Amino acid sequence: MAGALTAPAARADLGDDLARLRRGLAGQVRVGSLGFRLLERGEVAPLLLPPWAVDATTGDCTTLVLLAPAPTQFLVHVHPWPGLQSVFAASAGAFQLTRCGAERASLLQVRIELRSPRAVVHGLVAVGTEPPLALPHVLPERDAGAIAPLGDPGPEPRREPLAARLARFESAASLAGATGVENVLLPSPGYVRLALAPGCHRFLATGAEGAAPFTLLLGEGDDANVERLPASEQGDVSHELCSATTRKLSVSAEGATADAERRLGVAHFSLPVGLPGRFGPEVAEQLLDALGQSRAPRRLGSLVVTALGAQGRTPLPRALLPQTCYLAALAVVHGRAQALTLAARSGAVSAEASSRDTDPSARVTFCTGRSGAVDLDVEARGLGVAWQLFVFQMGPARPEAG
Structure with missing residues (x-):
């Protein structure tokens, strides 16, 4: 009776899953490990396959398998190939892709982009005469099922008032270690002159509700070298520049009209202590x-x-x-x-x-x-x-x- 009531573990550990994957690839001509990588959220890491993985004398099909802890989410980018998908999403920590014939060349360039906070991602590659068992047959508990259609997000939330946006910018900069934050009117027509000390400088150009779209122009005495920064859909321009010398900058808003207030926030950060200057x-x-x-x-x-x-x-x-x-x-x-x-x-x-x-x-x-x-x-x-x-x-x- 006790044996009848005993159930298998609900979630096998990562080592067991890797062993099951290897057994699922046992029918392939050659199987190899790609090692493992510790990735952080947003990190994009290249994955290089060994030369034998695309060698036609070994087999006609190449299979790439990636495995991480079950909750891990990541994207896999492969080299674009006509008529084939090049970006894949893995939502249960597992991914498998087989390409055969000439299409295997798309696996010569593979990148992993982590969406979870942190995870170790293991890789396997196999070559055979035909594709191996599909991943859901080997690790059924890793099958996330069909992706649900996107729901209606509802109306866009109301934009923060201008003063609140500038206050949030100043607060974030101060918490990040800014030595000073200034907030000036961005005239239209006209421009603002800024004297920037050596260091890094964050900019936020933003306008009152209903302000017309604009492009922020950053110039430094030479009209031919003006940097043009278009506003986002929300009507803001966020930018950062670093300088090892004192710079005098002219800032203006192109396309803006005088019917709405626009402000420019600038946060200043000092140069890191110990930054080498001998290279210029x-x-x-x-x-x-x-x-x-x-x-x-x-x-x-x-x-x-x-x-x-x-x-x-x-x-x-x-x-x-x-x-x-x-x-x-x-x-x-x-x-x-x-x-x-x-x-x-x-x-x-x-x-x-x-x-x-x-x-x-x-x-x-x-x-x-x-x-x-x-x-x-x-x-x-x-x-x-x-x-x-x-x-x-x-x-x-x-x-x-x-």
């Missing part, structure tokens, strides 16, 4: 962008490594202090980068970051083990790309157990 102001500004602009650490440690490189893959093994933590930042100093990847591996621990379309830079933090050895790796793709890597010593690591 332009490189310092590119480094500031790579460090996160106003979100950069307030204090940087000693600069212990700097290296220059070009497009392609560049391994940079280094011997650093043992049991010490570092911050590595990668900045583009020439050309136009399509993608950057920066990785740091110390023993069995690795960290990796990739650039985004709106942020052509990458940064990672890592800690060395007892040997102090670390393998840094930079991969850059683009047109005439040159990059510079900076590694700062930030502090001691927690001693390893034993």
